[in-house]
Amino acid sequence: MLVHPDFNPIAFSLGPISVRWYGVMYLVGFATAFMLGRYRIKRGRSGRVTASILDDLLFFVVLGVILGGRLGYVLFYKPGYYFQHPLDVFAVWQGGMAFHGGFLGVLVAIWYLARKHQLRWLEMTDFVAPLIPLGLAAGRLGNFINGELYGRVTDVAWGMVFASPGAGPAPRHPSQLYQFALEGLLLFALLWVFTARPRPLGAASAVFLIGYGAMRFVAEFFREPDDFLGFLALSLTMGQWLSAPMILAGVFLLAWAYRRV
Numbered sequence: 270m271l272v273h274p275d276f277n278p279i280a281f282s283l284g285p286i287s288v289r290w291y292g293v294m295y296l297v298g299f300a301t302a303f304m305l306g307r308y309r310i311k312r313g314r315s316g317r318v319t320a321s322i323l324d325d326l327l328f329f330v331v332l333g334v335i336l337g338g339r340l341g342y343v344l345f346y347k348p349g350y351y352f353q354h355p356l357d358v359f360a361v362w363q364g365g366m367a368f369h370g371g372f373l374g375v376l377v378a379i380w381y382l383a384r385k386h387q388l389r390w391l392e393m394t395d396f397v398a399p400l401i402p403l404g405l406a407a408g409r410l411g412n413f414i415n416g417e418l419y420g421r422v423t424d425v426a427w428g429m430v431f432a433s434p435g436a437g438p439a440p441r442h443p444s445q446l447y448q449f450a451l452e453g454l455l456l457f458a459l460l461w462v463f464t465a466r467p468r469p470l471g472a473a474s475a476v477f478l479i480g481y482g483a484m485r486f487v488a489e490f491f492r493e494p495d496d497f498l499g500f501l502a503l504s505l506t507m508g509q510w511l512s513a514p515m516i517l518a519g520v521f522l523l524a525w526a527y528r529r530v
Contacts, residue, residue: 271430271443273432278414290414298406301404309400318392337375338370368485374431413446416431435496452484482512489509490504
């Protein structure tokens with residue numbers, strides 16, 4: 270049995286301003302995506318996406334992630350609460366971000382930039398797909414540092430006791446690290462290798478949808494459901510219900526991409 274180190278969530282302070290590790294992980298994720306994008310452009314693996322378009326993309330993707338992630342949490346997870354407390358929507362320091370909402374926010378940002386630069390939407394999503402997973406990995410490390418989104422009670426040798434409120438004294442799956450490995454490292458390796466050669470339009474986007482959706486669906490079997498939601502229909506979690514459409518969309522998109530070749 271392991272014990273969570275119970276890290277201080279504050280990385281450092283600048284006078285009255287405290288910088289939290291979770292925020293640092295967001296910055297690491299965006300910086301990593303940007304550097305990978307520049308690398309792909311220099312290596313001629315970016316299609317018609319240029320360095321100036323990437324600069325634009327970074328700004329709008331940051332907005333998409335933050336606004337979409339927050340609104341996704343509000344609408345997908347706690348709509349009743351925020352309907353009664355609308356001003357709390359802006360209290361982002363209290364936590365509450367949803368990947369699926371952030372993902373939709375990014376898709377909107379990419380749609381806007383594709384129109385602005387006269388590119389096809391799937392050209393942009395294919396470019397962005399392999400840049401995302403390491404950012405997801407950074408976010409899961411932030412979850413682990415905060416001791417949040419821990420797993421279900423387990424008796425495996427690497428089970429971990431979390432000091433977080435509600436975790437209790439029993440060891441739990443360190444599901445944040447499972448997601449770090451699956452949705453972060455493994456998905457990155459899969460997409461990086463897959464996009465090393467030219468692929469049909471939409472194929473990289475499809476592999477991301479299938480890969481993330483499937484890995485998140487599996488990881489949810491080890492992650493403790495949100496206490497205010499619990500299990501939903503078919504004993505699945507909200508994360509699984511939101512991931513299932515991604516898998517289906519990815520399968521259809523992959524079939525469409527290769528049918529056009």
